[in-house]
Amino acid sequence: MKRRHFLKAFGSVSALAPLIGSGLLRPGQALAVDFNRAPFEAKTPADVLRLTGTGAAEATRDIFLKVPEVAENGASVPVEISSNIPGTTRLAVIIDKNPLPLALQFNFGPEAVPRLQTRLRMAESSRLRVVATAGGKHYTVFRDVKVTIGGCGDQ
Amino acid sequence: MSEPIKIRASIKGSEGEVRVLMPHPMESGLRKDPSGRVPPAHFIIQVSLSLNGRPVIEGALGTSVSANPLFAFQLKDVKAGDRVAVSWLDNTGQKGSAETVFSAS
Numbered sequence: 001m002k003r004r005h006f007l008k009a010f011g012s013v014s015a016l017a018p019l020i021g022s023g024l025l026r027p028g029q030a031l032a033v034d035f036n037r038a039p040f041e042a043k044t045p046a047d048v049l050r051l052t053g054t055g056a057a058e059a060t061r062d063i064f065l066k067v068p069e070v071a072e073n074g075a076s077v078p079v080e081i082s083s084n085i086p087g088t089t090r091l092a093v094i095i096d097k098n099p100l101p102l103a104l105q106f107n108f109g110p111e112a113v114p115r116l117q118t119r120l121r122m123a124e125s126s127r128l129r130v131v132a133t134a135g136g137k138h139y140t141v142f143r144d145v146k147v148t149i150g151g152c153g154d155q
Numbered sequence: 156m157s158e159p160i161k162i163r164a165s166i167k168g169s170e171g172e173v174r175v176l177m178p179h180p181m182e183s184g185l186r187k188d189p190s191g192r193v194p195p196a197h198f199i200i201q202v203s204l205s206l207n208g209r210p211v212i213e214g215a216l217g218t219s220v221s222a223n224p225l226f227a228f229q230l231k232d233v234k235a236g237d238r239v240a241v242s243w244l245d246n247t248g249q250k251g252s253a254e255t256v257f258s259a260s
Contacts, residue, residue, distance in 0.1 A: 103217050105214060106214035108211075113229035113231060116226060118224065118226050121220070
């Protein structure tokens with residue numbers, strides 16, 4: 001049974017989480033994407049760092065991170081990241097004060113530039129961290145972003 | 156999903172830029188709607204980008220990605236005619252995909 005059909009049949013990823021964790025479900029892709037969803041369910045940045053094994057990330061100036069100092073609309077905060085660290089294979093974004101802080105985690109093959117632009121939600125003013133992985137080591141940079149209108153609220 | 160993905164690929168120097176917009180509600184399952192109900196979580200959990208059929212970028216998303224996710228990526232040594240495809244999978248098992256060809260800018 002193909003994994004995707006299996007997922008569809010199940011209808012829920014969390015139902016599959018134990019299987020993924022146990023290695024029964026092995027994704028067939030070439031890039032080593034972490035299919036463990038646990039870090040995405042962690043409620044504090046410390047837990048995200050622990051579950052992704054990046055707690056010892058070293059501060060660096062070699063990650064470019066562009067976010068507005070003041071974000072008027074927390075529902076859509078533009079973020080641009082690129083890593084100048086040679087051999088970067090992964091970029092992750094953590095928004096400390098969001099209810100579920102891990103926003104995304106991308107793996108880059110050798111044909112890709114470790115760089116991305118996207119839009120993220122911020123529930124309130126918060127620190128936004130980027131963690132880059134290169135050669136089995138982790139590097140980090142952060143910015144504090146002020147949010148005028150939160151993006152995970154009741155509107 | 157009813158609305159199609161928008162994907163654009165252009166060459167800048169020797170690098171190719173891919174911009175993707177994936178229409179999706181990205182419902183976090185934490186938000187109250189105006190009537191006070193909490194719509195169930197419904198969000199993209201995985202995004203993959205491939206170049207000429209080979210995976211080059213793969214990502215996992217959480218609920219902090221804005222509705223209708225927009226991404227820009229860069230690929231090395233791309234030439235006109237190279238095929239780039241994007242696909243996503245959400246937490247309910249729904250999928251979407253689209254592809255395009257790099258054109259010289």
